[in-house]
Structure formats: structure tokens, C-alpha cells
Amino acid sequence: MDQDLCYCGERAVRGEGLLRNTMSCPACGSEWEITHCWNCGEQIDGRFSSTCRSCSWYLCAKCGAHEPDCTHTIKASLKNAAHYQGTFI
Numbered sequence: 009m010d011q012d013l014c015y016c017g018e019r020a021v022r023g024e025g026l027l028r029n030t031m032s033c034p035a036c037g038s039e040w041e042i043t044h045c046w047n048c049g050e051q052i053d054g055r056f057s058s059t060c061r062s063c064s065w066y067l068c069a070k071c072g073a074h075e076p077d078c079t080h081t082i083k084a085s086l087k088n089a090a091h092y093q094g095t096f097i
């Protein structure tokens with residue numbers, strides 16, 4: 009999925025400064041968060057990523073990483089990640 013592409017089909021623009029991880033669509037006003045996995049560098053799109061219930065970080069779709077010190081199990085999220093990737097490739 010293209011991080012720059014909005015649901016409405018228009019190109020979104022990345023914010024600056026504190027909003028550099030925020031994409032916003034000039035056409036429909038939608039906003040979403042874009043970040044990267046600290047562990048594997050995979051791009052994380054806030055629209056499609058689930059968050060850890062314990063640390064509330066986004067779960068990486070590739071490796072399942074979340075907050076490094078979080079003790080919550082990531083097994084379930086890895087399963088979902090495999091499904092998630094299969095959906096979009």
C-alpha cells in the first residue's frame with residue numbers, strides 16, 4: 009500500500025516539523041500517521057497497523073516489534089502480521 013495514497017485516491021502530503029510523521033490529504037482532509045519500525049526499519053502506516061494493548065506502540069507488520077521494554081507477547085501480532093502482509097501484496 010502506498011503511504012502517500014489516500015483512501016480517496018489523491019496524493020497526501022507529509023507534514024513538517026512535529027508533524028513530519030503525519031500524512032494529510034488536501035482533497036478530503038484525512039490524516040494518518042507514518043512511522044518506521046525501530047527494529048527492522050519497516051514502514052508503519054497508522055491506517056493499517058494495530059497497536060500493542062500494553063505499550064500502545066504500533067506493531068510492526070514485518071517483525072511484530074513494539075516498545076522495546078514492553079513485556080506483552082508479540083506472538084499473536086506476528087500471526088496477524090503474516091495475514092496483513094498477504095492481504096496487501
Ligand SMILES: [Zn+2]
Nearest residue numbers: 014016033036
Ligand atoms: Zn483523501
Ligand SMILES: [Zn+2]
Nearest residue numbers: 045048068071
Ligand atoms: Zn519491524
Ligand SMILES: [Zn+2]
Nearest residue numbers: 060063074078
Ligand atoms: Zn507492547
